[in-house]
Amino acid sequence: MSSTEINRNKADLSKAMSQDGASQFQEVIRQELEFSVKKELEKILTTAPSHEFEHTKKDLDGFRKLFHRFLQEKGPSVDWGKIQRPPEDSIQPYEKIKARGLPDNISSVLNKLVVVKLNGGLGTSMGCKGPKSLIGVRNENTFLDLTVQQIEHLNKSYNTDVPLVLMNSFNTDEDTKKILQKYNHCRVKIYTFNQSRYPRINKESLLPVAKDVSYSGENTEAWYPPGHGDIYASFYNSGLLDTFIGEGKEYIFVSNIDNLGATVDLYILNHLMNPPNGKPCEFVMEVTNKTRADVKGGTLTQYEGKLRLVEIAQVPKAHVDEFKSVSKFKIFNTNNLWISLAAVKRLQEQNAIDMEIIVNPKTLDGGLNVIQLETAVGAAIKSFENSLGINVPRSRFLPVKTTSDLLLVMSNLYSLNAGSLTMSEKREFPTVPLVKLGSSFTKVQDYLRRFESIPDMLELDHLTVSGDVTFGKNVSLKGTVIIIANHGDRIDIPPGAVLENKIVSGNLRILDH
Numbered sequence: 380m381s382s383t384e385i386n387r388n389k390a391d392l393s394k395a396m397s398q399d400g401a402s403q404f405q406e407v408i409r410q411e412l413e414f415s416v417k418k419e420l421e422k423i424l425t426t427a428p429s430h431e432f433e434h435t436k437k438d439l440d441g442f443r444k445l446f447h448r449f450l451q452e453k454g455p456s457v458d459w460g461k462i463q464r465p466p467e468d469s470i471q472p473y474e475k476i477k478a479r480g481l482p483d484n485i486s487s488v489l490n491k492l493v494v495v496k497l498n499g500g501l502g503t504s505m506g507c508k509g510p511k512s513l514i515g516v517r518n519e520n521t522f523l524d525l526t527v528q529q530i531e532h533l534n535k536s537y538n539t540d541v542p543l544v545l546m547n548s549f550n551t552d553e554d555t556k557k558i559l560q561k562y563n564h565c566r567v568k569i570y571t572f573n574q575s576r577y578p579r580i581n582k583e584s585l586l587p588v589a590k591d592v593s594y595s596g597e598n599t600e601a602w603y604p605p606g607h608g609d610i611y612a613s614f615y616n617s618g619l620l621d622t623f624i625g626e627g628k629e630y631i632f633v634s635n636i637d638n639l640g641a642t643v644d645l646y647i648l649n650h651l652m653n654p655p656n657g658k659p660c661e662f663v664m665e666v667t668n669k670t671r672a673d674v675k676g677g678t679l680t681q682y683e684g685k686l687r688l689v690e691i692a693q694v695p696k697a698h699v700d701e702f703k704s705v706s707k708f709k710i711f712n713t714n715n716l717w718i719s720l721a722a723v724k725r726l727q728e729q730n731a732i733d734m735e736i737i738v739n740p741k742t743l744d745g746g747l748n749v750i751q752l753e754t755a756v757g758a759a760i761k762s763f764e765n766s767l768g769i770n771v772p773r774s775r776f777l778p779v780k781t782t783s784d785l786l787l788v789m790s791n792l793y794s795l796n797a798g799s800l801t802m803s804e805k806r807e808f809p810t811v812p813l814v815k816l817g818s819s820f821t822k823v824q825d826y827l828r829r830f831e832s833i834p835d836m837l838e839l840d841h842l843t844v845s846g847d848v849t850f851g852k853n854v855s856l857k858g859t860v861i862i863i864a865n866h867g868d869r870i871d872i873p874p875g876a877v878l879e880n881k882i883v884s885g886n887l888r889i890l891d892h
Contacts, residue, residue: 409450412585416446419587423578426591435576435592437616442577445605445752449736457689459698463681470666470679470710470768477646479655485645488652489539491629493720494530494643495614496636497756498523498555499548499574499604505782506822510551512636513558514823516779516788517795522636523555527562527569528798529642534566541643542568544619545636548604549576549594572617574604582740582748600743607635607714608734608754615727624720631723633716633756639788640777641715642799647769651717661722662763664688665715665771672813674703676711677757679768685761686768688712693735710768712757713776722763734758773811774802782826783814790836806837817845831874838879846885851876 420439427435482488502511512522520528530543547555552573559569576594578587579601589601610633614620623631630651634641647663654660664686666679677690694702701707726732734754741749760766777800779785787793792811793800802809820826831852836842838857846864851874858880864870865885872878 413447413450415586416580417443420578423587423589423592426593428592431592438575438577441575441609441612442605442752445577445736445754446580449738449752452736457682457687457693457695459695461682462689464707465679465681465686465768469681469686469766470770473646473769473771476650476769479646479650481645481649482653485649486537486539488649489533489537489541489643489645491627491652492541492643492648493544493623493628493631494526494541495544495546495610495631495633496526497607497610497633497714498545498551498636499607500637501550502823504780505785506824509554510547512545512551513554516639516785517793517800520795520798522639522779523558525639525795525798525800526636527565527567530567530798531565532797532799533643540568542570542623544614544631545569545571546574546607546610546613547571548574549602550604570619572613572619574607574609574613576602577605577751579603579741579743579749579751582750588743588747588749603751605751606737606753607756608758610756611723611727611732611759615723620720620724620727624724629720631718631720633714633718635714635778637780638713638715638776638778639800640775641713642775644771644775647717647771650769658765659719660765660767661719662760662766663717664757664760664766664768665713665717665775666710666768667713667771667773667776668709669705669711671705673711674705677755678702678708678711679760680708682761686766687761688755688757690735690737690755690758692737710770713771714757715771715775716757719763726759726762732759732762773809781816782820782823783816785823785826786814786816786830786833787811787836789833791833792836792839803837812836812839813841814839815843817848819847820844846870848872854878 420443424432424435424439498510498512500511502509502514505511505514507514515521517525526543530541533539533541545555552571556571562569578589580587587601589598591598594602630648632643651660651663664679669676675691677688680687680689682689689702691699691702735758737753737755739751739753741751743749777788779788788800792803792806794803816826820829829849831850834850835855839860841859842856843861845862846866847869848862848864850872853875854872855877857878860878860881862870862872862883863885868885870883870885872883
């Protein structure tokens with residue numbers, strides 16, 4: 380059935396609807412739509428080469444389940460009246476976890492861990508081609524280099540065998556695999572598996588845009604990786620989950636590869652492996668205190684007797700300001716998660732992992748409006764038993780999403796040791812400065828060209844830069860510094876300049892702030 384016919388049927392049915400029969404008619408439309416999508420997916424599957432058939436079938440079956448749920452759901456997925464603050468003991472302070480110390484047999488505890496990094500994203504938002512994990516962030520080390528160094532350091536220090544697993548997407552898989560050869564002599568076993576590949580759907584007809592399984596040429600934009608909530612099914616389908624369980628591994632530590640603060644924490648791992656009350660915890664979410672910059676981050680709540688992650692997209696409009704309130708919802712999800720392998724296997728086999736659907740609208744290059752259905756890994760917390768939040772120091776959340784973040788991690792605010800960044804002891808305040816670089820700095824290439832060397836930022840509180848600005852060597856920034864080059868003007872901060880509480884405007888007048 381064509382999309383035009385479906386739309387005509389919808390129109391005819393809606394005209395004929397009486398209030399009483401509305402839900403019945405809607406059910407008929409829903410069934411027709413599901414049938415049409417099923418037919419389209421079957422057509423796409425026939426174009427899969429034999430060596431990709433099984434894999435493609437699993438992907439398309441997963442998409443069909445997600446699409447079915449999407450059609451069933453109505454309105455916001457949370458009833459605001461049922462949202463409560465989590466009970467005191469369900470979010471533990473990190474200090475309490477750390478105070479338990481470490482056992483003598485920490486090596487045997489570490490040997491039960493697998494580190495999983497979410498590596499599906501491209502560097503496009505920072506003006507880079509290819510996987511984001513291959514962008515240089517510190518002393519020419521990439522995100523991936525730092526991750527490998529961290530785990531190698533663990534394995535050497537404790538004589539352990541902690542493997543690294545990368546969840547790639549079809550966008551990042553090929554480039555990532557090419558680069559992995561350089562780590563052949565490192566003391567880290569590296570595995571990869573791919574996220575699913577789902578078809579984008581036309582916003583009007585709700586039918587897949589793709590006509591065949593290829594993702595080149597016309598079909599480049601027809602497919603998407605469906606968010607990191609896909610980790611459970613993809614990890615299970617890859618066979619790695621069973622492999623690791625067979626090797627005696629018990630937990631995965633999952634985090635975004637661009638979060639440089641997400642290192643293996645021995646105290647949290649020990650808490651999981653040796654629970655104080657004897658009850659094994661199947662899921663730990665690291666949360667940290669909100670600042671004004673984090674008001675949109677997902678927060679942990681108590682909902683119908685279980686810990687539940689609530690994202691801003693799920694909040695009814697009337698309650699968005701309340702959700703953003705730092706006084707009511709004090710913490711947010713860092714996406715550093717510790718999850719029981721046995722629990723993932725059990726829930727996956729029971730088809731019992733419940734994650735809210737995120738409807739992400741996109742406009743393709745040709746102007747076509749599409750939607751992609753996604754899920755988030757942390758949303759599954761409510762499906763696990765005895766889940767726990769741990770309120771960790773801000774230092775465990777150090778994401779690099781923009782060149783403003785990159786400036787911070789490249790600077791002398793941090794020192795690098797065995798792949799881990801730690802705040803310099805020379806900084807008097809433990810807080811990170813607020814840095815806002817303008818659009819001239821968005822692309823990594825432009826950003827690097829504008830700094831002859833990274834300024835000394837040990838005493839910086841706030842930096843805003845806008846317009847055509849360049850920095851000479853050995854510049855020092857202190858307090859609050861605002862540099863604004865007006866349109867058509869250019870500001871060159873001279874080598875060796877010390878700017879403390881200054882506003883520098885278009886004609887390079889330097890004023891005390």
